[in-house]
Amino acid sequence: MRFSLPDSLYIHNRLVEVNVRHGGQEPEQHFRLTDKFKQSLIEDYPAGPIPILPPTNISPVQAVPKLADYLRALNQRVLVFSDYRERLVELANLLIEMAGSQPDGVIAAIMLCPYHHYAAHHAINCALLAARVGQSYGLPPADAKQLVCAALTMNISSANLQDSMASQEAEPSTAQRQTLHAHPLLSSALLREAGVDDELWHTIVLLHHEKKNGRGYPFNLAGEDVEPLAHLLHTLDRVTAKMMPRTYRARMKPKQTLGELYAGKMGEIDPELVSHLVKIIGIYPPGSFVELADGNRAIVVNITANAATPRVAPQSHPAERIDTAQERFRIVKSLNIHVEERYLPLFYRLWSPT
Template structure:
């Protein structure tokens, strides 16, 4: 699918013109004054050490989210593309060894820095969906990088919004509407210039009906990767808590996305997402017909037949069938609980 780059023109409002420049197709850059303002609160912060590898998927995701939460606020060239590449390599290793653990981490790990946790979770989901959809390797890489860094230029804003209930202020709305442009510009500063990557980042908030932002494009004017990234972004946000609400239960979140397929999302993307997560995603809690509670550890051959671990004996495994699970449970997990649940998804030493 060929996307016409002439649709991606810098909006002409003074707010945008004072912050961003356009140098060519898909190529946006920060103005010097805006760049200085963006990083002024974070001057002098050093590059953090890479965290040690952790023994299980939950602890690995926690460690990498904390690390990414420090990288987010470093300006290029203090932050370099190789730092992002190394983080992506760690996430890919986790996905190879514990794909169910990656889904469980999305479901379970509480956030300290919302933007960082959202980026890690979205990259994990992208790393699972890309192969499931049989995307070519270059598209898989661009999608995962875009998922990790789509909010690179708005870390502070997204952390504000994770704690904000109610209408956005004028300033928040304007900053939100330009963040795809800012993130794309910063990815270029880091040395990422793939022609697949930037239309994906720039278009991930466009809607099929043209009511998205920042360009107000319709379905045929946005890249398929951007449309897929929008599904990943929205589903990740639904599955994560905010300070003012609990996460949307997985079954409800998936049902909302699935029923909007065709109208707001490409149906094959939402269908594959449902297949990937299952009716009971890894890391979710269920009540058994026996009255006991259990944790979903892995997906089975059928969407509604996952592998379970009873909470009273996590070392045991149950293969669910149609009569095993009575209902899904909503359980709030705190960081202090993860050391007990983490060994369900071990990683190699």
Template structure:
């Protein structure tokens, strides 16, 4: 179904809706012909980032101009999900129907991944200025949970549940998370207790807010456990852990490593993968690690690289193997910006990857739309 995002010109107070209105995940919320009675209602609908169904026809009372439906954008849906989740989590004590609202965001993330998984994965590296770190990290983790989970034969209900767990895993230390992110000092005893207790505290807050999905809640309780029993809070071993908790643990750790902090640079994506998959191999499920690496590749989408011919570009999709992705070059061999991105296959000798770069070392300015088109519209 084709969609475009609603704006203030689409809804008139007191008049019948000329279109169906859907949520982020494409579910029908308001039917054509229903009446919105106040400006406040209109503002709330716009703020939620809802969509006009491209298949809806004009009402009999209205003859609106013909508008070409706008293609759904994975990037835009992710940014809307960040804003929506931020409001929900920071105001959880005053929210109603929390479980259904979180599930709506989880389905929106899965929808964004279904539109273009390359764009969705690239936002983890290229979209870090949007929203509060604590919330954006949960969105990043949810994206990878949805992307990797799609390939593991799980049911839709199970995938929505683990994606919702990713979105809410750090609720119990939400307000402390920003401080911990920027704190370059040694952790205090109080901070260690907050970190150690946050899985259980997250579950407590979610139960109080009306969440009853036990798989969702147990996944959060176990997302810092390890295969060898060295994790927390219960010291469970691999056979005692939910498979979804293992997936959440792995994606959470990767996303945390590739984000910059005031006291350290973010790790390069390939180095983060090596650190987890090799240095922590006793802590993670080997089969899951293989699946994770297969779906993400050694050079995940959004990674900055320098090629053998001297060009600098960004990984935009996976190639014929996990070590030979497709790259779009943005700078020429002598550092001059190219007139337009040039697609390069890194399986070729001349354009194979020479090194991975930090964003500041790449010294390249671009927007995601230039590389992925309408799937990355803002």
């Protein structure tokens, strides 16, 4: 399918359309940055080294802030590193491995870890959720990896704006909306300039804001024209945003988020996806706090076959595990408890791989 660039001076000052032919095949449509815009981005890039990836043998609650710092530094230099794609794929592989070996721990990290830079942290959280959904669906490994890579890079061109908007209570300005509506195109173009040539990866990034009803952007596609994995990422993007707090509001409770999905308030969503999300996140996700029928407070540690009855660690005896399927320990309500960053190490051992 061929796409038409939106008729916008903002777009045409930043992007050009290029047709690339391989042998006798139909030419591929690529979007690239204009030379002037590309040079302006390079001039603004920060100098200095970037953090190293954390080891795989630590708790996800400990790893996720470090992963977000790494991704932010990497994406800020997307046009500088000749091995950008290899570094990004290495990160994606690490996230997929972590999601497979510590499925409850990665959800706990989404729930517990505070962020310093919203866009990078959101991307890591969304990529972890994408990895879990890919595993739950049984996606082919190659497709699952492309989905995770797209989650890490879909907002690469709008990260600074999204960081500032994370603390903004007002509606986006006209200029902000212009940038937001262009970011799928600009993100794909940035990836092209960085040497990423995986077509599925680009398609997911380009279409991750398209909607089945035709009211998405930037191409206003509808129905079957929307790549299924792009539609999947669009949903995961929104679910992740609901699960993360902003400076002006608390995170939405997972039960409410899933309820909105069921009710269609986040657009047309495949009911099968909602079922997978319930299985992965649960009604009371790992890392969330609850009050039990005996009056004790507890933190959810593990999802069980019944999404409404997880295993928890009571506040009074955190090494103990309680089955909330027992009537005397049933969950009576969710608690909205914010964990300050300095206390986060106390929770590492609840989801430790060793």
